[in-house]
Amino acid sequence: MAFSFRGRTISKVGVIGSGQIGPDIALHFVKVLHAYDVQVIVVDVAEQALEKGKAKLFKKIDKGAETGAFKPKEVDGMKSHVVFTSDYGQLKGADLVVEAATEDLPLKRRIFHQIEELVSADAILTSNSSHLEPERIFEELKHKGRSLCTHYFFPAERNPALEIIPGKDTDPEITELMMRFYEAIGKFPIHVGSRYGYAVDPVFEGLLLACVQCVDAGLGSTKEVDAVASKCLGLTVGPFTAHNLTGGNPITAHGLGDMHERLNPWFRVPESLKQIVASKGNWEVPGRGEKIDIAPEKEKAIAEELEGAYFAIVCDMLDAGIITTSDFDLLISVALDMKPPFTFMNSLGIDKALQLVEDFAKKYPDMPVSKTLKEQAASGKPWEVLDVLFEKKGNVGLITIRRPKALNALNSKVFKELDAYCEIIKNDPEIKAAVLTGFGNKAFVAGADIKEMAGLTDPAQGEAFARKGQISSANLEKIGKPVVAAMNGLGLGGGCEIAMCCTARIAPKGLRMFAGQPEVNLGLIPGMGGTQRLPRLIGFEKAAEMIRTAGPISSEQALEYGLVTELVEGDVLVRAIELARELGEGKTKVKMMEMGPLSNVPDKLPDVDIGHLSRAIDKLAVQAILEGGSMTLEDGLKNEAKRFGECWKTEDNRIGLQNFVEKGARSKAPFVHR
Structure with a gap:
């Protein structure tokens, strides 16, 4: 067993240096990779440093067990998959080596000369240098294309920031691979040019x-x-x-x-x-x-x-x-x-x-x-600071929502930037299709920004807010080119809704909590199309249950229901770009959403147990689902926005939003059903 990613297999990771930061780097690797039976080897020439480093790493694991962050099985797994040794020979066969020794150029060069004799020609070699340019560190390597700097920050096992610094000889494919690899294992990698000291x-x-x-x-x-x-x-x-x-x-x-x-x-x-x-x-x-x-x-x-x-x-x-x-x-x-x-x-x-x-x-x-x-x-203009990034991957336009500290939640700024990229894709003849994804390994888009909604005060504002989000997300449908949602993690609320505006959706295998419409927990109904597109994709019964109970579904359920078109092992982005290209070139087709009135609208929805949730809000959700099914999608969206605004007529809307802002998502709101 090993960790497979983009055609690469990682079964052994080496960390050179058991001083200030090496054990923390090792802890991060063993924390995320031990479940794949990946061995992490920490090497240092000083036995005292090895003893201190091991004690430090094990102490942090034990503390995680005490706080409940790690389960007993995980504790045993992490401790059994990390080795502290002075024997460089144990690095033989390593697929990735991170050097975290003293900031000394001759020392680093000697280390990499030694490592290069132990690992294969395609093993990736990186330095956690904080200052030295990769061209100087790796100058004497035989295979410079697989080398680059990866600069961690204190504390390395928890701080997600990471500078990725390729040198002039680094293979661009290796740089791309490492950017995506580190993102997949929980870091926020940022590409920085080679200059002494880098950026931070x-x-x-x-x-x-x-x-x-x-x-x-x-x-x-x-x-x-x-x-x-x-x-x-x-x-x-x-x-x-x-x-x-x-x-x-x-x-x-x-x-x-x-x-x-x-x-x-x-x-x-x-x-x-x-x-x-x-x-x-x-x-x-x-x-x-x-x-x-x-x-x-x-x-x-x-x-x-x-x-x-x-x-x-x-x-x-x-x-x-x-x-x-x-x-x-x-x-x-x-x-x-x-x-x-x-x-x-x-x-x-x-x-x-x-x-x-x-x-x-x-x-x-x-x-x-x-x-x-x-x-x-x-x-006379402010600096441009983007929360949504865009790049061309051949004939595919890639849009990435990057607000990792907010789990890529949607807000007015995100919508404005998305609108601009939709226009670029629509008007660029070289682009045949597009992919929409989220940054990081936790969330595709975990919803809309609740703080913006909490500031609304009346039904008219609520309706206008919903229509604004509906129009922006619907721009993905109106590009005139296929758009694939690479749902790399949670797709909740507005995240699920914006994904449904795409031509196709793909997701990773094995996500127990993947998609949902949790708005009723806040004293709201879905307002970006959830009551309209979800029934058109997965049927009224399943859609109504998701919306009315706020219950999330797994990625496997999403495939079974028809919310996603396929599941992927590993990095969804590679397959999403491939699928987008196939759709754009007419090599494959997917079932399109019905845009007109539906013929199978039930007279009433099946009873569901909504528990403590607001019966007043549930009534609005049911109305939006049933009324909209008999309308065109566009008219149904307008009606949904109207019903969304009517939430502000209820006491439960105020209770739900206030409870979320003050106590967080896990606290049940004390609804009064009015």
């Missing part, structure tokens, strides 16, 4: 330098600057605290020194950091729960200097062309858990952001003012 570390390390400069300039103490940085940049902990927690002072000192030579002269190693590293000490930072009182004028001065440094650093990345604004926003917000930079600048105003950078550069002339930032300010 100049921010992480540069902000520490900016904080030190604030202290050196007398703007505040390390405690005060740390507290202001946390507040103004949206950090969970300030830069000084973060470096203490991660043990990052030595590597930051090394990185800042090299950045001075390789990026721009503003980067440097301040004296206080040299002293901290030499003494193996820590910065003085606020204690847990300690409140730091700072005068407003002092706080403003510190905040503006740190914001100016932040914007200057990230815009320098744009000038270098190694990352896009959309990718950088997601990467920074996840990797460092702070305000995404370009959305942050948009909220302040681009002119204000430029002024902060220019003020910072006047104080520190070695910091260049970004040409791209100047041009953006001159345009």
Whole structure:
């Protein structure tokens, strides 16, 4: 048994280094791959490091067992599938090796020279370097095309952010494979161009330098600057605290020194950091729960200097062309858990952001003012930060909804971007078909953004909200070209509804919880076509049960019902693109949805047990299903939107939405059936 993905088989993974991050990388691999009988081998030349690394990994597994995150069988499986050893020979036959040793170029080259003698020519070799360019690390390899950098973030087993940095010799197919592989095992991989420090570390390390400069300039103490940085940049902990927690002072000192030579002269190693590293000490930072009182004028001065440094650093990345604004926003917000930079600048105003950078550069002339930032300010437009991505795969247009922290939930911004891509696909003669998918391994689209709906106050607003979503999602039907939904995970509520607007739907095998219409849990009925398209696809009885009980179905049930056209083992995207191409070229056909009135509309729906759910809302759902079945799809959608708006006439609508916002999806709302 092994993990198979896109024609590759992974039976053994190697991790080199049992220091600060290697055991955490190993934990992530063993957590997701042990069920496939994949062995994870951690190698280090130091026996003490191996002992500490194993103890650290096992302690985290045991803690997961205590909290209920891992079942006893999983605990045993993970522990039995990881080996800590000083014997490099145990890497023989590894299909993927991640080097996580010290940030030392000669050492890394020696390691990869040794590994290359042990593994096959097509085994993938990666380095968890945080700074060094892949061209330099892999310069002496015989087979450079299978090598690239994969930069993890603390803590590696939980932080989903991952920089993928191919070198000039990396095979593009390997880059694509690793992007999809890491996405499939739960990471948020972001493609970053090869440049010293990549995209994130100049921010992480540069902000520490900016904080030190604030202290050196007398703007505040390390405690005060740390507290202001946390507040103004949206950090969970300030830069000084973060470096203490991660043990990052030595590597930051090394990185800042090299950045001075390789990026721009503003980067440097301040004296206080040299002293901290030499003494193996820590910065003085606020204690847990300690409140730091700072005068407003002092706080403003510190905040503006740190914001100016932040914007200057990230815009320098744009000038270098190694990352896009959309990718950088997601990467920074996840990797460092702070305000995404370009959305942050948009909220302040681009002119204000430029002024902060220019003020910072006047104080520190070695910091260049970004040409791209100047041009953006001159345009009078905000930065483009996309939640929906588009690319052409030959004659197939690929649309990816990427809001992983919200499980790709739909909102007005997503719909606006989807509308634009529908027009592109419709008007591009080279595109014969399209695929719609979601980012990550958890959700295709897990519904609509509840926060937007919770802000509605009356039936007219509810009806208008539903019609807006209906029209946008129906644009997929009106492209005039086949569209395949690659439902890579949960398709709930609006996610299920937007998938039904596609020509065909495919799903992974074995998902116990896959699709559903849970709106009645919120005191709502489906408003993006669920009461109309679902009966047309799977029949009135099954559709009504799903809608009225909010019960989800598995991917196998979805195939049995006719909601999806086929199930796929592994990556659904490959088959979705293939199917879209077949449909676009007329090589295959699927049954099309009936757009007119249905001939089999029942007089009434079978009784179902709705439990605690609102009888008032259930009545509206039943009306929408039965009334719409006798109409054209378009008229049925309009009627659904009307009934959706009428939910706001009920007390249960307010109760359901308020309960969700305050207590979450798992809490049962105390409906009063009015």
